[in-house]
Amino acid sequence: MTKDRSDSRRRNLVKNKPPEIVNNHVPTRVSSKTKQGLDFRTKLIGIFVTTVSVALIAYFRYQQLLKDAVITPFDSPKIIHDNSSSPLVTPERFWGSYRPHTYFGLKTRTAHSPVVGLMWLQQFTGKMPPPIRHWCNQDDQIKGYGWTAHDGVNFGVQEINDDNFVLNTSFVKRSEGIHGGDWTAKISVIPKESGSPIFVSLMFYIALDGQGSLDPVASKNRLTEINGHTEELGNFRMSFPKASAKSPKYHHLVTYTQSIEKLKEVMMGNIRVDAWDKARTMPYFILGGRMVPRDSPGGPNYAVHQITAQLPIEMEVLFESESVEDRSEPLSGDTYDKTLHKYLARFDQKFTDLFQLQRKGYNKSVTKFAISAMSNMIGGIGYFYGSSIVQSKYHKEPVNYWKAPLYTAVPSRPFFPRGFLWDEGFHNILIREWDESISRDILFHWLDLLNSEGWIPREQILGEEARAKVPAQFVVQQNRNANPPTFFLPLQKIISNMIKSNTDKDRAILKALYPRLKAWYNWYNTTQVGSQRSVYRWRGRDPTTNKQLNPQTLTSGLDDYPRASHPTDDERHIDLRCWMALASGVMADIARALNAEWEEYRATYQMLSDNKLLDELHWSKEGQQYSDYGFHTDKVKLEFPKVNPNQPPGQQPEKVRVEITNPKYQFVNSFGYVSLFPFLLKIVEPSSPKLFSILNNIKNPNMLWTDYGLRSLSRSAKLYKRYNTQHDGPYWRGAIWINMNYLTLGALNHYSFTEGPYQELAKTIYKDLRNNIVENMYRQYIKTGYIWENYDDKTGDGKGSHPFTGWSALVVLIMAEKY
Structure with missing residues (x-):
């Protein structure tokens, strides 16, 4: 009752107040124009607020899309269906x-x-x-x-x-x-x-x-x-x-x-x-x-x-x-x-x-060695399930890739028991020869790991057991980093066989395969291109390090092989250019078979294979060799920095790089495997004098020739056998690697059967090199019980991880002369 009376009295007082103090406001007269102006400003403010809100929402959504891209699967039907590995299907x-x-x-x-x-x-x-x-x-x-x-x-x-x-x-x-x-x-x-x-x-x-x-x-x-x-x-x-x-x-x-x-x-x-x-x-x-x-x-x-x-x-x-x-x-x-x-x-x-090894002249003991090499490649196939740990520039911390299976061969059971992208291409040259259905299964599993950007993590560490074998610094995969697209080596023959068979099943696989290969190929052509047309550059080199004699190029697969001493955006990497020439040719073939647009792939292949353009960009007249180009000096060394008097006792500083001469833009004239790439992938024209120069350098003992195979870096190179850091010994700086010798023999075999002035020279080198590789690998196998990661160029002794029956098992195809 009291509350109602009080409210009634308050209403009456307000009602009887003078107009000038009602609601504590002085009354003003507002014109219709002013009122319209106020309404218009209010609308403008509303539109502005709405626009900003929408823009902010769009921005944050876009940023989230950029973050999610690295962990989003490629939007296309998978080649390997979810039940493909089930006991009912296989x-x-x-x-x-x-x-x-x-x-x-x-x-x-x-x-x-x-x-x-x-x-x-x-x-x-x-x-x-x-x-x-x-x-x-x-x-x-x-x-x-x-x-x-x-x-x-x-x-x-x-x-x-x-x-x-x-x-x-x-x-x-x-x-x-x-x-x-x-x-x-x-x-x-x-x-x-x-x-x-x-x-x-x-x-x-x-x-x-x-x-x-x-x-x-x-x-x-x-x-x-x-x-x-x-x-x-x-x-x-x-x-x-x-x-x-x-x-x-x-x-x-x-x-x-x-x-x-x-x-x-x-x-x-x-x-x-x-x-x-x-x-x-x-x-x-x-x-x-x-x-x-x-x-x-x-x-x-x-x-x-x-x-x-x-x-x-x-x-x-x-x-x-x-x-x-x-x-x-x-x-x-x-x-x-x-x-x-x-x-x-x-x-x-x-x-x-x-x-057909007996017909090639091999006795039972050497044939048994070849059987072991091939069996260990096949027996080294694993099946893994889990998610990679990846990172892009849009993430402060690493994130998990989606969980997926991977059926893959491994390079080395004790040391590298996991999938490596560039190794897998070499593996499947041999696996395809033994059982193409297994090879298809492996490569298609890999291609199903493609993300929405067109990227495949180069090292696959899937599952608890696999991760337990990997040092922490190698676990995270960066999405800007590539690896040589070696899948195109076995895919050349696999796709050719599928096109020839022309079955409904193979046509369906090709249609699922093509968009993934196209996205992968486009990723290389957007993320690994150089600063000018038809130039390519490996990402992932560290331009700030002072602990490495020559900053590593892990993404190339050739780790410490000498590149430009000071990484810049203007580098030119000849090996990547040649890999992309190979990829362009295969893409043209598969696109043409599917009646897709293939002319651009063919045009790219022709441009990257054009010897005149190749020579302009990569032939060093001074070195008489194909070379990388970049900001470079050969005259560097590692030494301890001057002692800091405030340094705590017992703490020895690590060696750092000291430049004896300043770098400049020039060709990197370290003759070795990288210099051979236009030859290895059969881009050099058979009549080219450059081919004659390459063949002579291969055969020269002061360059690459040894009694055990071709060394990776010339003895005349400044960084031959040099440590890359105080603790990291030479890896691709002189050792003999079988995958690159296999490519060399394939190229020699090609040029020995292709009409040109250097056929006989190629044939002679081919015969001697093949004998040297097989004899030394067999001798080391009998001596040690193992096939090795690489071989010493001075003694032929096995070095590195063992057994290494990944690409070193290509000795079987070398013996069989299958390239």
């Missing part, structure tokens, strides 16, 4: 030795496959902790290991030459049922010499990666079988028949692991010491049984079967899919041996028919 390649970083390991081509594998240790050595072999590691100093036969589909046979014994591992598959079928692995261990007894423990395991279940069955310490289930495999059983050995002892581990890259560490954390018998006082290492942590989110996901015995030992592991309904007999014992021998016979016949 059952023959579902299971495989797709864990090349392990001495022996198997997995499926699925995103979260269970992994199986082998570890072993020699007992009674007195070492604490015991050295356990698992991941391929050069520090293990194993005297040789690798596949002696592997067809990429049905089987693989491997020999591992450890200190005191030889392990032989093999597996055979039967692709039946709807979940990938069965496989059996056999491991045998034989002592090298008779004498003191040798005791070895073999530990075969299975671990799940994120989903599924395991139900191990054990009796008296012996793990007899493991029943399991995953989404991809359905129900399965892994069984461990009794081993063939003298008085074997069995133990096992059933536990939980949070990540599959820690399998060895988890196992070692559950090892205990026991006594073998009263006569032996040294520790005997056994697994601890069922030890599932209380805080594990579920049941066990990791089980290990251990057998220990005096050598020799032979054991089998059987994997059987419950989806196989009409299994006649287990893939074991005599059945296993007969099946393996059948596949081996087919393999030998296929290798003989394809490469």
